Amino acid sequence: LKSEVKNNGSNHLATSVVANAINESAFIAAPIELYSAKYYWTCALGGTAACGFTHALVTPLDLVKCRKQVDPTIYKSNLDGWVKIHREHGFGTRGLYTGVTPTFIGYSFQGAAKYGFYELFKKKYIDLAGEETAHKYRTTLYLAASASAEILADIALCPWEALKVRMQTATTPFATSTVEGFNKILKHEGISGFYKGLTPLWARQVPYTMMKFASFERTVEFIYSYLSKPKHEYNKLQQLGVSFLGGYIAGVFCAIVSHPADTLVSKLNNVKKAEGESTAALSLRLAKDLGFTGLWRGLGTRVIMIGTLTALQWLIYDYVKVYAGLPTTGDRALLRSIALARMRGVGSAIAETQDYVDWLLYSYDEEEEIEQLLDELFYY
Numbered sequence: 001l002k003s004e005v006k007n008n009g010s011n012h013l014a015t016s017v018v019a020n021a022i023n024e025s026a027f028i029a030a031p032i033e034l035y036s037a038k039y040y041w042t043c044a045l046g047g048t049a050a051c052g053f054t055h056a057l058v059t060p061l062d063l064v065k066c067r068k069q070v071d072p073t074i075y076k077s078n079l080d081g082w083v084k085i086h087r088e089h090g091f092g093t094r095g096l097y098t099g100v101t102p103t104f105i106g107y108s109f110q111g112a113a114k115y116g117f118y119e120l121f122k123k124k125y126i127d128l129a130g131e132e133t134a135h136k137y138r139t140t141l142y143l144a145a146s147a148s149a150e151i152l153a154d155i156a157l158c159p160w161e162a163l164k165v166r167m168q169t170a171t172t173p174f175a176t177s178t179v180e181g182f183n184k185i186l187k188h189e190g191i192s193g194f195y196k197g198l199t200p201l202w203a204r205q206v207p208y209t210m211m212k213f214a215s216f217e218r219t220v221e222f223i224y225s226y227l228s229k230p231k232h233e234y235n236k237l238q239q240l241g242v243s244f245l246g247g248y249i250a251g252v253f254c255a256i257v258s259h260p261a262d263t264l265v266s267k268l269n270n271v272k273k274a275e276g277e278s279t280a281a282l283s284l285r286l287a288k289d290l291g292f293t294g295l296w297r298g299l300g301t302r303v304i305m306i307g308t309l310t311a312l313q314w315l316i317y318d319y320v321k322v323y324a325g326l327p328t329t330g331d332r333a334l335l336r337s338i339a340l341a342r343m344r345g346v347g348s349a350i351a352e353t354q355d356y357v358d359w360l361l362y363s364y365d366e367e368e369e370i371e372q373l374l375d376e377l378f379y380y
Contacts (some may be wrong), residue, residue: 047113050111052111064081072294099167166270208306215254
């Protein structure tokens with residue numbers, strides 16, 4: 001049997017089970033239309049807030065890690081490094097927070113591009129693959145979307161990463177300010193000076209981001225499978241706590257897959273090329289000089305740093321989405337695409353249910369529950 005769900009004069013066809021599930025009068029449209037321009041800008045804003053702030057926060061960890069990668073004998077431990085830096089230069093931008101400004105700027109740009117383009121590419125690839133194929137191979141789709149997004153995001157990040165590394169690892173102070181350092185590189189090396197580390201940066205960031213997005217969603221699913229209640233029965237604060245834990249676990253994997261390239265990035269920005277030497281040739285020479293053990297130098301510090309970063313980033317990103325009235329990160333693009341495909345074969349009145357589909361995806365968190373309600377709605 002069908003029931004009519006009325007909202008502001010509009011009739012939405014649904015089965016009795018669906019009508020009961022939304023308590024008839026509880027139907028509301030999502031504040032931001034999913035996959036609209038405003039949706040992607042909101043995701044980009046969330047990425048800016050998530051990445052710029054968190055990377056700036058862990059600058060002291062990054063500072064010691066980068067210096068140990070360049071000179072393994074400089075500090076006995078992380079604590080030894082922090083104590084020595086603080087004793088000599090204090091807590092500010094010439095001390096423990098050396099390089100914080102280019103870090104904040106660079107990763108704010110990168111975060112906006114990474115998260116915004118990830119959502120865009122994910123939707124585009126779903127449309128290209130088709131609903132059934134996309135659902136079956138959704139992990140592969142996540143990997144492809146995240147890799148595509150990161151390639152673009154790193155173009156925005158690379159100049160600021162180059163400046164940050166030089167400010168943090170130069171044996172004598174490279175610059176007293178971000179503006180001075182930027183102009184110094186531009187004057188002596190031109191634009192190419194900002195991008196000589198782009199290929200190693202891609203080698204570090206693309207695997208990192210692929211692992212970050214794909215493993216996060218799977219890790220969160222795994223955590224909920226061991227909890228006593230389904231996801232939708234937990235409040236938003238509790239769900240954000242799971243996002244933090246899942247993000248930290250995903251961050252550990254991210255650190256491992258991207259660390260050798262991270263070591264090369266630190267070395268590349270402090271070594272001059274030989275005449276006629278390409279970036280690829282320089283990278284191979286440095287990798288050979290470092291050896292297998294050298295490429296993994298500083299991994300412990302980076303696991304702590306990246307785990308903390310990734311956890312905070314997912315927490316902040318999902319908080320921004322919730323605050324804006326959007327669902328937390330999940331399979332919404334895929335489910336919506338499947339739902340709208342079903343609408344095409346059901347009948348003329350189905351056009352009226354599109355708002356309901358968006359509301360359903362906005363309101364429910366469990367994929368199985370959403371699919372069950374869609375099955376009942378569309379008799380499919």
